[in-house]
Amino acid sequence: MLYTKDEQEKLFLGIDGGGSKCKAIIMTADNQILGSGVSGPGNPLHGFEQAKDSIVKASYLALMDAGLTDIPLNTLIAGVGLAGVNLPQQFRQMSAWQHPFKEMFLATDLLVACLGAHQGQDGAVMITGTGSCGFSYVRGQEFIVGAHGFPHGDKGSGGWFGLQAVEQVLLSLDGFKPASELTRMLMDKLECSTGTDIVEAVAGKPAVFYAGLANLVFDVAEQGDALALAIVHEGGAYISKVARRLWQQEPPAMSIIGGLSVRLMPWLDQEIRDRLRAPVSPPEVGSVLFARQQQALLAECAVKVNH
Amino acid sequence: MLYTKDEQEKLFLGIDGGGSKCKAIIMTADNQILGSGVSGPGNPLHGFEQAKDSIVKASYLALMDAGLTDIPLNTLIAGVGLAGVNLPQQFRQMSAWQHPFKEMFLATDLLVACLGAHQGQDGAVMITGTGSCGFSYVRGQEFIVGAHGFPHGDKGSGGWFGLQAVEQVLLSLDGFKPASELTRMLMDKLECSTGTDIVEAVAGKPAVFYAGLANLVFDVAEQGDALALAIVHEGGAYISKVARRLWQQEPPAMSIIGGLSVRLMPWLDQEIRDRLRAPVSPPEVGSVLFARQQQALLAECAVKVNH
Numbered sequence: 001m002l003y004t005k006d007e008q009e010k011l012f013l014g015i016d017g018g019g020s021k022c023k024a025i026i027m028t029a030d031n032q033i034l035g036s037g038v039s040g041p042g043n044p045l046h047g048f049e050q051a052k053d054s055i056v057k058a059s060y061l062a063l064m065d066a067g068l069t070d071i072p073l074n075t076l077i078a079g080v081g082l083a084g085v086n087l088p089q090q091f092r093q094m095s096a097w098q099h100p101f102k103e104m105f106l107a108t109d110l111l112v113a114c115l116g117a118h119q120g121q122d123g124a125v126m127i128t129g130t131g132s133c134g135f136s137y138v139r140g141q142e143f144i145v146g147a148h149g150f151p152h153g154d155k156g157s158g159g160w161f162g163l164q165a166v167e168q169v170l171l172s173l174d175g176f177k178p179a180s181e182l183t184r185m186l187m188d189k190l191e192c193s194t195g196t197d198i199v200e201a202v203a204g205k206p207a208v209f210y211a212g213l214a215n216l217v218f219d220v221a222e223q224g225d226a227l228a229l230a231i232v233h234e235g236g237a238y239i240s241k242v243a244r245r246l247w248q249q250e251p252p253a254m255s256i257i258g259g260l261s262v263r264l265m266p267w268l269d270q271e272i273r274d275r276l277r278a279p280v281s282p283p284e285v286g287s288v289l290f291a292r293q294q295q296a297l298l299a300e301c302a303v304k305v306n307h
Numbered sequence: 308m309l310y311t312k313d314e315q316e317k318l319f320l321g322i323d324g325g326g327s328k329c330k331a332i333i334m335t336a337d338n339q340i341l342g343s344g345v346s347g348p349g350n351p352l353h354g355f356e357q358a359k360d361s362i363v364k365a366s367y368l369a370l371m372d373a374g375l376t377d378i379p380l381n382t383l384i385a386g387v388g389l390a391g392v393n394l395p396q397q398f399r400q401m402s403a404w405q406h407p408f409k410e411m412f413l414a415t416d417l418l419v420a421c422l423g424a425h426q427g428q429d430g431a432v433m434i435t436g437t438g439s440c441g442f443s444y445v446r447g448q449e450f451i452v453g454a455h456g457f458p459h460g461d462k463g464s465g466g467w468f469g470l471q472a473v474e475q476v477l478l479s480l481d482g483f484k485p486a487s488e489l490t491r492m493l494m495d496k497l498e499c500s501t502g503t504d505i506v507e508a509v510a511g512k513p514a515v516f517y518a519g520l521a522n523l524v525f526d527v528a529e530q531g532d533a534l535a536l537a538i539v540h541e542g543g544a545y546i547s548k549v550a551r552r553l554w555q556q557e558p559p560a561m562s563i564i565g566g567l568s569v570r571l572m573p574w575l576d577q578e579i580r581d582r583l584r585a586p587v588s589p590p591e592v593g594s595v596l597f598a599r600q601q602q603a604l605l606a607e608c609a610v611k612v613n614h
Binding site for chain 2: 045046086087088089090145146147148149151152153155163166167170171174175176195196199200202203204238241245
């Protein structure tokens, strides 16, 4: 498919960069997604160079996927939503990047997720993937709960579930917690035969490693194992509390998104589940919506300045 | 002071390498400590090269302190007790080191701590510093509780107390835990004015950083703060459980050692406190005792082989 220069200028790049991967899409003015790409970690807090590389790589992959390799990055306007840039230093550092795009509009992964989920309208999202947090955007006000990071925070996230599993299994092997099916499952998964093996296997591992253990906690909990159930109940109760905190901001709608949301959903309080709405679009579409909103605002300002 | 070649051969080097520092002593045949030195981290699990460097550096510092800089390392027999070498891979890797000593006898930090505390006799120790664990050595049998590592284990350690403090303060700032004096104290310590500042300040930090926050948890708990008290009670209860588990091994005596032991002691169960005995010597002396025991065993074997 060939695009005229005029049409090219209406193409947007939408980026969603998180702790484990970075997604990119190419979207037309009439909201058609022409191509998408996925690369490595995109959270600048865990590596600024890596995050930049992941953004550029995912962008090229999206262009390739769209069959648009002849379009240079410097003709595209990019909406970039990233984990970690809720921290002022990370935001400043990433904003100062000599990026390869025509223009870059930078936002938190939270804002673009919220815009995507609610088609650019006000709303709230709970994000449970490698990390966890709650976010609302109501009448121009952003509000964040959680987003504390690993290992000290992010309750109810994949990283947290995995960390709890390892902690509880090791306590169980020492005789401080009841024996649990979780022990066998974790040992199988990590190819370990003793507690010492587990200690060696997990030493120094990041959140993403622990997030890879989250599914087995749910598997074992669903079989009725007491130790796994205690973890899953605690995680679910926390995310339910996050939802209640967000409803206080009076968002018109709320969604739960992220890699762990499907597994976590059944463990949320019934009243919370009943009020959650399926997200309309993924965060990378929210990034495009954000870029368009910012571009419109800039155009509006320019008109005001000229008058 | 001058030493004859014969006397030099009876000098021992005793090393105790942990997560935050490495200590060395030079000890004579009649148990006089001639000099001591302290260098950086000595746990090979957190950096093999760094651990080796720390051991050598602490050894030189001890020789300097003793005014024995003319004695080369390759004339000294070293007893080396290290954190991390309870893991088979770390033990193998460190054993294969082309060390600069005449001979090196490698043991876990746990064994040398126990030998030091009980003058080379059977006994048990609980170690609460940057990390935590329990260990007993009874009738030739070693028994370990804990030593799981950070962030998933080491309850009741400095790293654990600091991690709990950060976690609870961030939950409190989000309104999920009651307001606490711990919040103000932690913010002062970390020079932070918001929760976001804290998230940024602690991102990616190792156990040693968190251990630096442990004392303030005790300070605030001693003022009666509910949040800090809950943390201190949980840590104390766990270490009391470790003590009970160790008593089941029937050690003749038990001690608590490590940088946090003085602060933690008042929070242990009364019956546990009553039975604890002050350690006789520090772990680096235990390392010398270990080296001597091993050397005697080797000599005994040599005699048996010759007969």
